[in-house]
Amino acid sequence: MNKEFMLRALKLAEKAKENTDVPVGAIVVKDGEIIGEGYNKREETSDPTAHAEVVAIRQAAERLGSWRLDGCQLYVTLEPCPMCAGAIINSRIDTVVFGAYDLKAGSASKESVVDLFSLPYNHRPQVYGGICERECAEILTEFFKEKRP
Amino acid sequence: MNKEFMLRALKLAEKAKENTDVPVGAIVVKDGEIIGEGYNKREETSDPTAHAEVVAIRQAAERLGSWRLDGCQLYVTLEPCPMCAGAIINSRIDTVVFGAYDLKAGSASKESVVDLFSLPYNHRPQVYGGICERECAEILTEFFKEKRP
Numbered sequence: 001m002n003k004e005f006m007l008r009a010l011k012l013a014e015k016a017k018e019n020t021d022v023p024v025g026a027i028v029v030k031d032g033e034i035i036g037e038g039y040n041k042r043e044e045t046s047d048p049t050a051h052a053e054v055v056a057i058r059q060a061a062e063r064l065g066s067w068r069l070d071g072c073q074l075y076v077t078l079e080p081c082p083m084c085a086g087a088i089i090n091s092r093i094d095t096v097v098f099g100a101y102d103l104k105a106g107s108a109s110k111e112s113v114v115d116l117f118s119l120p121y122n123h124r125p126q127v128y129g130g131i132c133e134r135e136c137a138e139i140l141t142e143f144f145k146e147k148r149p
Numbered sequence: 150m151n152k153e154f155m156l157r158a159l160k161l162a163e164k165a166k167e168n169t170d171v172p173v174g175a176i177v178v179k180d181g182e183i184i185g186e187g188y189n190k191r192e193e194t195s196d197p198t199a200h201a202e203v204v205a206i207r208q209a210a211e212r213l214g215s216w217r218l219d220g221c222q223l224y225v226t227l228e229p230c231p232m233c234a235g236a237i238i239n240s241r242i243d244t245v246v247f248g249a250y251d252l253k254a255g256s257a258s259k260e261s262v263v264d265l266f267s268l269p270y271n272h273r274p275q276v277y278g279g280i281c282e283r284e285c286a287e288i289l290t291e292f293f294k295e296k297r298p
Contacts, residue, residue: 047216048210048216054198083239090198092197121262
């Protein structure tokens, strides 16, 4: 785990704000190199699947020319929702590092709705939650504060 | 619910086989009209997120110019995995009709790994499972039989 990668994901989250998208950023790393980057583009692209993780995973798979992301780590500023946790399982990502917990839609920890990574699917990544939690939560709090004054 | 739509999804599933992709097909319907179609393209596109449901949902959202698929029904030949169940929740699809149950990765019924649609996310679609079950299961059984003789 390398906190520098989470800081990069946070920088990407900032970009989502430009299109009034909830600021979440994600990157996929292999052998210490960033091979996929994404930020939430739901509003920008009108695509309900364009969460940061899915965007980063698709980019990484395209780069590798394979849907199998064995040996990859995913860093994301917010706990994955069920769609993104499922995409992580489907792509065989080894390790997930997330920042803020998401009690309403999070699906990767016992603190949230469900921990999908503890269920008997055909792949279970290692998970580290709450990394750079304060910074990752702060950008979201600020966003919603500005949105609903 | 209209079984004709499931038969269309089954026709799409056939196309997946051409690229040695697991044969699953899906369509999104609004006001009786098909606005999104998809089949599993994981091998064809090397994209781990290119399941039939995600492909159909993205096409429907593009057609409507909105990530909100309120008032839409999704027909899919196989019970959704966690990624696809999550994409259904995120897109606010009203109704899910699926064919065969998937005991190993299914995430939309009590019979399978987990029923994500019964959990307290911010949207819960209505779900009908086991529609045209025999035909939907058969195409999968045949595929795996041919693959592993």
